Each structure stands twice: as C-alpha cells, then as structure tokens.
Amino acid sequence: ICSALQPNFIVIFADDLGFGDLGCYGHPSSLTPNIDRLAANGLRFTDFYTTCPVCSPSRASLLTGRYQTRSGIYPGVLYPGSRGGLPLNETTIAELLKPLGYATAAVGKWHLGVGPGGMYLPTHQGFDQYLGIPYSHDMGPCWNLTCFPPDVKCFGLCDVGTVAVPLMLQDVIKKQPVNFLTLENSYSQFMSNFIFNSASRSKPFFLYYPSHHTHYPQYAGPKAAGASLRGPFGDALLEFDSTIGDILDALEQMQIINNTFIFFTADNGPELMRMSRGGNAGPLKCGKGTTFEGGMREPAIAFWPGVIAPGVTHELASTLDLLPTIARLSGASLPQVQLDGVDMTDLMLTRGKSKRGTMMFYPTDPSEKTSIFALRLGKYKAHFYTRGATHSSTGPDPDCQFASALKAHDPPLVFDLESDPSENYPLSLDTEPALHGLLDKILEAKAKFEASMVFGESQVGRGSDPALAPCCAPLCQPKPSCCQC
Numbered sequence: 001i002c003s004a005l006q007p008n009f010i011v012i013f014a015d016d017l018g019f020g021d022l023g024c025y026g027h028p029s030s031l032t033p034n035i036d037r038l039a040a041n042g043l044r045f046t047d048f049y050t051t052c053p054v055c056s057p058s059r060a061s062l063l064t065g066r067y068q069t070r071s072g073i074y075p076g077v078l079y080p081g082s083r084g085g086l087p088l089n090e091t092t093i094a095e096l097l098k099p100l101g102y103a104t105a106a107v108g109k110w111h112l113g114v115g116p117g118g119m120y121l122p123t124h125q126g127f128d129q130y131l132g133i134p135y136s137h138d139m140g141p142c143w144n145l146t147c148f149p150p151d152v153k154c155f156g157l158c159d160v161g162t163v164a165v166p167l168m169l170q171d172v173i174k175k176q177p178v179n180f181l182t183l184e185n186s187y188s189q190f191m192s193n194f195i196f197n198s199a200s201r202s203k204p205f206f207l208y209y210p211s212h213h214t215h216y217p218q219y220a221g222p223k224a225a226g227a228s229l230r231g232p233f234g235d236a237l238l239e240f241d242s243t244i245g246d247i248l249d250a251l252e253q254m255q256i257i258n259n260t261f262i263f264f265t266a267d268n269g270p271e272l273m274r275m276s277r278g279g280n281a282g283p284l285k286c287g288k289g290t291t292f293e294g295g296m297r298e299p300a301i302a303f304w305p306g307v308i309a310p311g312v313t314h315e316l317a318s319t320l321d322l323l324p325t326i327a328r329l330s331g332a333s334l335p336q337v338q339l340d341g342v343d344m345t346d347l348m349l350t351r352g353k354s355k356r357g358t359m360m361f362y363p364t365d366p367s368e369k370t371s372i373f374a375l376r377l378g379k380y381k382a383h384f385y386t387r388g389a390t391h392s393s394t395g396p397d398p399d400c401q402f403a404s405a406l407k408a409h410d411p412p413l414v415f416d417l418e419s420d421p422s423e424n425y426p427l428s429l430d431t432e433p434a435l436h437g438l439l440d441k442i443l444e445a446k447a448k449f450e451a452s453m454v455f456g457e458s459q460v461g462r463g464s465d466p467a468l469a470p471c472c473a474p475l476c477q478p479k480p481s482c483c484q485c
Contacts, residue, residue, distance in 0.1 A: 006204040015215040018270030020282020034245035042303030053295030065323030065341035072456035075365035080469035084459025085113015085120025091335035094126030118171035140165035145446035149221035179221035199254035213240035265300040286400035289389025382412035
C-alpha cells in the first residue's frame with residue numbers, strides 16, 4: 001500500500017454529534033457543505049461505532065486501537081484537576097508514525113488528561129504541536145463568557161468552582177478564559193499553517209482535529225453565527241464544517257489532497273438532555289451516555305481522492321480500527337500489545353468484507369463484574385444490561401431517561417439491526433427457534449472477548465486535585481477565580 005510518497009493522515013473527531021445530525025446522513029436542515037463533499041466523494045459508513053458513549057474513553061480508543069478498559073480511561077471522563085490521564089506507555093497513532101518521519105499535530109479538545117506538570121498533554125503523547133483546550137469547553141464557568149457575537153452569553157452555567165477554560169499552545173496557557181468567538185479561526189489558521197509547513201518541507205504529516213463542536217455550550221464566531229437554519233447547534237456545526245473546508249483548501253493549495261487520507265467521525269451520540277441544542281440520533285434509540293445505538297453508532301466517512309472510490313458501506317467498523325489501518329497504509333509497525341482494532345484497508349479500497357466480526361458496548365462505568373452491556377455480532381445486537389442516562393433524558397422514550405435504572409437481561413434482549421435499527425422489537429426465542437444457535441454464538445464471542453480483557457488501573461479513579469487544574473498565574477489568590485490572563 002505504501003506508495004513512493006508516504007500518505008498524509010487527517011482524523012477529524014466531532015463532539016456529541018448524532019447519527020442524524022448531518023445533511024449527508026439525512027438531516028433536513030443541517031448546513032454542512034464540506035462534510036457533505038467528503039461523503040459524496042468518499043466512503044460513507046452506516047454501521048460505524050465508537051467504544052463508549054462519553055468523551056475521554058472514546059478518545060483513548062481512537063488513538064490507541066484498544067478498548068478504554070485496557071488503558072484505564074474509565075469510569076466517566078477526566079476533569080481539569082484529574083491526577084490521571086492516558087498512560088504514557090500506551091502507543092498513540094502519533095507515536096506509531098513518528099519513527100517514519102511524520103510531523104504530528106493535535107488541535108482542539110484533548111480530554112485525555114493534563115496531570116502534574118502537564119505530563120499527559122499531547123506533546124508527551126507523540127504530537128509535535130498542540131493548540132487547544134485540554135478538556136471539554138464546559139469544564140469551567142461559562143455563564144459570563146460570550147458564545148455568539150456581538151455579546152450573547154453562553155447558555156447555562158457550565159462547571160462552576162473550577163478554573164476558567166484555558167487555551168493552550170504546546171503545554172503553555174496562551175489565554176484564560178478562552179475567547180470562543182475567535183477560537184475556531186485560531187484552530188483553522190494553525191492547521192492550515194501546519195499543512196503548508198509540512199508540505200513545503202515534503203514531510204508526511206498526521207493531523208488530529210478533535211473539535212469542540214457540537215458539544216454544549218454551543219458557540220460560533222461572526223461568520224457562522226445566525227447563518228444556519230438550526231439555531232445555536234446548527235451555527236456551531238456550520239462553523240465546524242467551514243474549518244473542514246479550510247483544511248481541504250489548504251490541501252488543494254499545496255496539491256497534496258490526492259495523497260491525503262481523511263477520516264471523519266464523532267466521539268459519541270447526541271446529548272439529548274439539551275433538547276434542540278443537543279443534536280439528533282436520527283432513527284437510532286437514545287443518545288449520549290447509553291449503550292443503545294444512538295449513544296455509540298456514529299456518522300463516519302473515509303475520503304482519499306483517487307484511492308477510495310465514492311460509495312456507501314454497511315460493513316461493521318469502529319474507531320478502534322483507525323490505528324491498524326493507518327499502520328498498514330503508512331508501513332508503520334503495530335505496537336506489541338493486545339489491539340482491539342482491525343485493518344479496514346481492504347474494506348475501503350476494494351470494498352472487501354470487514355475483518356470486524358463483533359463490537360462490544362461498554363457503559364460509561366465499566367466493571368469486570370458486569371463486563372460489557374451489549375455485543376453486536378453481524379447484524380444482531382444482544383443487550384445483557386440496559387440503562388438510561390442523564391445525558392439522554394428529556395426525550396419521550398422512557399428507556400433513555402436517567403430514571404430508567406440498570407436492568408439485567410437473561411436471556412439477553414436481541415435485535416436485528418438491519419430490519420430494526422431503532423431497537424424497538426426484541427426477537428423472541430419462542431417464535432424464532434433459530435435464535436438458540438445465534439445466542440450460543442453470541443455467548444461464545446462474549447466469553448472469548450472477556451477472557452482477553454485485562455482491566456488497566458482506573459485513571460479517573462486516581463481522583464482529582466484542584467491544584468492540578470491549569471492556571472496561567474499559578475501563585476495567584478484566590479483560586480480558582482484569579483486564574484485569568
């Protein structure tokens with residue numbers, strides 16, 4: 001696969017974006033011309049999964065090709081003062097590519113730990129450069145910050161009692177609190193410059209762009225504010241889309257678009273508790289925080305002009321598969337650890353069958369006792385446990401609500417996701433005797449997976465120390481309110 005010219009890689013990771021949020025996935029009023037261009041000229045996946053219905057764990061899996069339980073990024077997410085982070089002995093895609101001479105940059109929402117002395121930041125995880133907010137942009141007080149021009153304050157309070165949200169360059173705070181009106185523009189310029197500099201030095205590159213859009217609270221600068229048909233969520237999505245347009249422009253300007261593999265997907269489903277500000281899962285059940293389809297099945301597009309033919313695939317694939325795929329396309333050696341990802345190259349280039357037979361669904365708080373909540377085998381999905389989530393409350397479906405407590409299912413609830421993607425009609429063992437054989441296969445796949453799973457030490461479980469929260473004036477008082485510059 002490795003041509004004379006090593007390919008460039010760009011991974012774009014949207015935030016809290018639902019299966020039904022993009023024009024190319026059927027939303028009637030989303031304005032996403034650049035993402036639609038990727039979809040029209042690339043391979044659009046219908047059955048693509050992330051590994052967790054919340055932020056930090058799904059990022060860990062994407063970058064390492066391993067379920068978050070192995071690296072310890074559980075339960076839930078990391079916070080500004082978290083002691084833990086993505087363990088430095090985990091191999092990220094950036095660390096995989098560095099020995100081959102790749103330039104590497106991360107831009108946007110890191111959310112895999114800051115830690116003492118910034119030890120878990122991207123610059124310690126294989127990235128030469130980093131510009132971004134090191135966690136979610138709601139993890140700081142936002143009630144007095146401007147999210148839309150001229151001076152529309154952010155919706156809600158966000159997290160009070162912690163430091164203002166910082167913008168970091170490498171491991172140094174550039175601005176605290178961040179200016180949301182100019183943030184996306186800063187990202188766009190930084191990424192374009194990175195592409196220009198790499199290409200002008202004939203250096204292959206890996207650009208990782210985990211966007212803050214469309215996570216709550218939505219924000220947008222002057223060009224996108226008020227320009228969509230979907231209110232604040234639509235404006236944030238439009239601004240995100242225009243940054244993707246700037247990336248494509250930079251690639252075309254440097255005449256390297258035909259040697260660049262772009263992969264677009266998202267970290268988890270929509271935060272339905274925010275109602276129309278929270279995204280849309282389309283026909284899928286529930287959203288963020290749940291192991292129903294709406295929480296973990298995501299839009300995904302592979303784009304590489306002249307190499308990946310345009311089309312749609314119904315094959316099973318996951319964020320876990322990016323690391324082994326990029327390894328194959330670049331000629332990099334795979335890390336000598338237990339990987340959960342499979343190589344998607346044949347699936348993308350020749351429309352071969354997926355090497356992925358199963359997908360495992362861990363809840364936000366996995367444990368060895370309950371293990372996985374659900375498992376997909378081929379077109380069938382079996383739920384061993386179901387539970388609602390705060391993130392998916394407010395909608396009409398009682399199964400999604402926080403009040404929907406943990407339920408164990410023995411035998412598991414089984415759905416045929418091809419005929420019933422909304423998980424409305426569980427198949428019955430009484431009326432479909434063939435299910436007995438299927439159930440045996442499902443339980444066999446579950447047992448085999450569980451035998452291979454070794455839980456890493458919980459990094460979130462290491463707790464938080466307010467003194468570790470990033471502060472641009474470390475000696476100032478009173479904290480956290482004095483951390484401004």
